[in-house]
Amino acid sequence: MKESFADKIIMVTGASQGLGKAVAIALGSAKVNVVAISRHPKNLAATQDAVEAAGGRCLCIPFDLSEFDDYGKLFLALKDQIPHLDGLVHCAGSFDRCTPLQYVKVDTFREALDMHLTAPNMLTQIMLPLLRRAEAASVVFTSCDMLEEDQNNWHAYGFAKRALAYAAAMWQGEHPEKPYRFNTLNPGRVRTDLFKRAFPGLMPDVVPLPEDATDAFLFLLSDASKSLRGQSLHAKDLINKEHQLN
Numbered sequence: 160m161k162e163s164f165a166d167k168i169i170m171v172t173g174a175s176q177g178l179g180k181a182v183a184i185a186l187g188s189a190k191v192n193v194v195a196i197s198r199h200p201k202n203l204a205a206t207q208d209a210v211e212a213a214g215g216r217c218l219c220i221p222f223d224l225s226e227f228d229d230y231g232k233l234f235l236a237l238k239d240q241i242p243h244l245d246g247l248v249h250c251a252g253s254f255d256r257c258t259p260l261q262y263v264k265v266d267t268f269r270e271a272l273d274m275h276l277t278a279p280n281m282l283t284q285i286m287l288p289l290l291r292r293a294e295a296a297s298v299v300f301t302s303c304d305m306l307e308e309d310q311n312n313w314h315a316y317g318f319a320k321r322a323l324a325y326a327a328a329m330w331q332g333e334h335p336e337k338p339y340r341f342n343t344l345n346p347g348r349v350r351t352d353l354f355k356r357a358f359p360g361l362m363p364d365v366v367p368l369p370e371d372a373t374d375a376f377l378f379l380l381s382d383a384s385k386s387l388r389g390q391s392l393h394a395k396d397l398i399n400k401e402h403q404l405n
């Protein structure tokens with residue numbers, strides 16, 4: 160499967176650590192040109208080194224995805240630097256702690272909606288001309304267990320993650336015949352800073368590493384998963400599927 164990625168251009172948000180960084184490095188090892196987005200340049204530079212050491216190339220864009228007024232500038236800065244986008248992986252995220260709905264503050268609630276629902280949709284919207292310039296493109300929204308189960312205390316984070324499944328279906332429904340596709344992927348719990356903050360009581364050692372979920376992202380970005388369009392998927396099912404295909 161890795162050969163089919165050579166020279167593709169794929170944007171990864173949240174690429175400076177955790178899941179996004181692991182996906183960026185896995186893409187690097189498949190010779191992808193990665194466009195890495197997150198806020199902190201120093202952390203992005205470490206991702207760039209790792210992607211390049213793995214065999215890919217990496218363009219770092221320090222950018223705050225909650226600054227919606229700057230999305231146009233981001234597009235203008237990119238449109239002459241890259242010919243197209245073959246993929247867009249939405250991995251950026253932030254979450255401090257679980258809070259019951261009766262106590263959550265309005266700013267916290269809004270920030271969670273902005274980061275986990277507005278940002279991935281608006282970034283997809285602004286990048287659509289670059290995705291359209293590719294022969295085919297795959298957009299992956301990163302969701303979580305709230306997609307499949309009702310869990311308490313996750314307030315707007317949980318609402319946003321569940322809504323991403325509908326977002327992928329709606330994007331696909333509005334582009335039914337086109338060669339680009341939109342899916343939502345639940346990576347399962349992975350051992351990252353966000354996880355440690357959200358589950359302070361859990362022993363992180365028993366939770367899989369973000370690297371354990373990257374095969375599912377690569378599968379969903381590859382031509383091998385072309386038939387998956389507008390779906391809500393779980394990483395463990397895709398990893399099994401990929402093994403069946405190989």
Ligand SMILES: NC(=O)c1ccc[n+]([C@@H]2O[C@H](COP(=O)([O-])OP(=O)(O)OC[C@H]3O[C@@H](n4cnc5c(N)ncnc54)[C@H](OP(=O)(O)O)[C@@H]3O)[C@@H](O)[C@H]2O)c1
Nearest residue numbers: 173175176177178197198199224251252303348349351353
């Ligand atoms: N960890 C899990 O168990 C788990 C399970 C299911 C789903 N997820 C989802 O997977 C995604 C990645 O989570 P993670 O666990 O890898 O978290 P993480 O380790 O905390 O990484 C989050 C990433 O998002 C970036 N980010 C945060 N705010 C940003 C902003 N305003 N603008 C741009 N980038 C921003 C961070 O970089 P900067 O700070 O440099 O901006 C960082 O690269 C999230 O969507 C999360 O909801 C995680």
